[in-house]
Amino acid sequence: MDRHEINPGELDKIGSKLIASSALSESEIDCVAGSPFLYAGVKARIGSGVPQRRRVFGFGRRFALGFGSVLVVVGIAAVGLFLRGGGDVTIADQEVHVPIPLKNKPVTYSKSDAGDIASSLPGPVLATERRSSPQYQNASYNKADDRSRATRKTVRPVQPDLEFYPLSYAGDPKENVSGGRVLQIELSRSSLFAMGFNIPIEDGAELVKADLLVGPDGVARGIRLH
Amino acid sequence: MSTFPTAFEDDTLIARVEPDTQGPHFRAELTDRQLVNEVLAGSDDAFEQIFDRYKRSVAHVAARYFRRPEQIEEIIQISFAKAFTELTNFRGQHEASLGSWLCRIAANACLDTIRVQKRKPERLDCDLTANETETLLDLASSREQDAEQKLAVRDLSEKLLKNLPEDDRAILQMLYVEDMSVADIAILLGWSRSKVKIRAWRARNSLRKILKHYM
Numbered sequence: 393m394d395r396h397e398i399n400p401g402e403l404d405k406i407g408s409k410l411i412a413s414s415a416l417s418e419s420e421i422d423c424v425a426g427s428p429f430l431y432a433g434v435k436a437r438i439g440s441g442v443p444q445r446r447r448v449f450g451f452g453r454r455f456a457l458g459f460g461s462v463l464v465v466v467g468i469a470a471v472g473l474f475l476r477g478g479g480d481v482t483i484a485d486q487e488v489h490v491p492i493p494l495k496n497k498p499v500t501y502s503k504s505d506a507g508d509i510a511s512s513l514p515g516p517v518l519a520t521e522r523r524s525s526p527q528y529q530n531a532s533y534n535k536a537d538d539r540s541r542a543t544r545k546t547v548r549p550v551q552p553d554l555e556f557y558p559l560s561y562a563g564d565p566k567e568n569v570s571g572g573r574v575l576q577i578e579l580s581r582s583s584l585f586a587m588g589f590n591i592p593i594e595d596g597a598e599l600v601k602a603d604l605l606v607g608p609d610g611v612a613r614g615i616r617l618h
Numbered sequence: 619m620s621t622f623p624t625a626f627e628d629d630t631l632i633a634r635v636e637p638d639t640q641g642p643h644f645r646a647e648l649t650d651r652q653l654v655n656e657v658l659a660g661s662d663d664a665f666e667q668i669f670d671r672y673k674r675s676v677a678h679v680a681a682r683y684f685r686r687p688e689q690i691e692e693i694i695q696i697s698f699a700k701a702f703t704e705l706t707n708f709r710g711q712h713e714a715s716l717g718s719w720l721c722r723i724a725a726n727a728c729l730d731t732i733r734v735q736k737r738k739p740e741r742l743d744c745d746l747t748a749n750e751t752e753t754l755l756d757l758a759s760s761r762e763q764d765a766e767q768k769l770a771v772r773d774l775s776e777k778l779l780k781n782l783p784e785d786d787r788a789i790l791q792m793l794y795v796e797d798m799s800v801a802d803i804a805i806l807l808g809w810s811r812s813k814v815k816i817r818a819w820r821a822r823n824s825l826r827k828i829l830k831h832y833m
Binding site for chain 1 (some may be wrong): 666669673674676677678681682685687690691694695696699702703754757758768771772774775776778779787790791794795822825826829830833
């Protein structure tokens, strides 16, 4: 587009005409000012933004915030006192003492107490003395006591299985048990699986200790796993 | 001649009524001061009369800054609502009549709205067509325009003056279109005469830059 050289006076003249043409006409302004809902809008704005109401609301809000903050501080202080006091809780003017359970108190022993503790413990008793004692002789079978023992037994470390499992290719293991021998052997897991034991064989080369019951004829009758 | 309608309007031009006169017809002839007193006494009708009397003046002020009808309506509502809440501060002394007081409130409301919107002038990134350039050059001549040309000029002015801030355009409109004096503008806006001159000079320079860009 060709550029035209125009002096500032002509530019002002063009500018003034542009502004004059962009100005709203009297009829347009009258149309806006004559809107029937204009005054209703003014009343609505007045009703929604009266400063006196705002001040009253502001005071109430400030009062509520201040009162709420005081309540929060007092509550936090009460909870802190409750937690810090431990067993001593003060409610109004009554003082209540809450005892602390003994199990929560740590028990400490010094080296000087070691002798007293050892002397207070019962000394070792031989098995023969125990069998000959009157308590052993007069002891009666108590089922509940036996049950508690069995329960305690499960808590103890795992003991080797006392029963021999009969091997599939052997006869009755009980008929020749008198003349047999027990051999302690180590078998691989895969071998045990081949013998019919249902055990996981992920690590088949791992050795497992076992007792093998061998009859007088040299044939294995049973096996017992450790 | 200044077309500024209410700045120096004399209260004596409004028919005064005696206090013992009653009836709606006579109440419409109350002076501004009497209406203000009645509003302060709690009369809604008096405030409605003030609104009816000066809404057009306020709309004129708003129309200098804004073009869209809804914007002008909003300025009118804001101005009268603010006037209602601040009516106790209206003193009504010397030449500052209720009309000029309302017009100043409206002008300040316009400037506040512009400040809140923070609308920056749009970029000069569009060129004019050959017809638009010809139309623009024809404006330099003093030929009369027909209706079609007036419409074309109006569309062109809307396109170009988007690049001019609203407050600059309002000052130029008061100076060029409404032929207001610097003193009148200073009274209306509450500025000093020097400030009005400086702002008018800046606005004129901005408009020249815009026009030079397209010509």
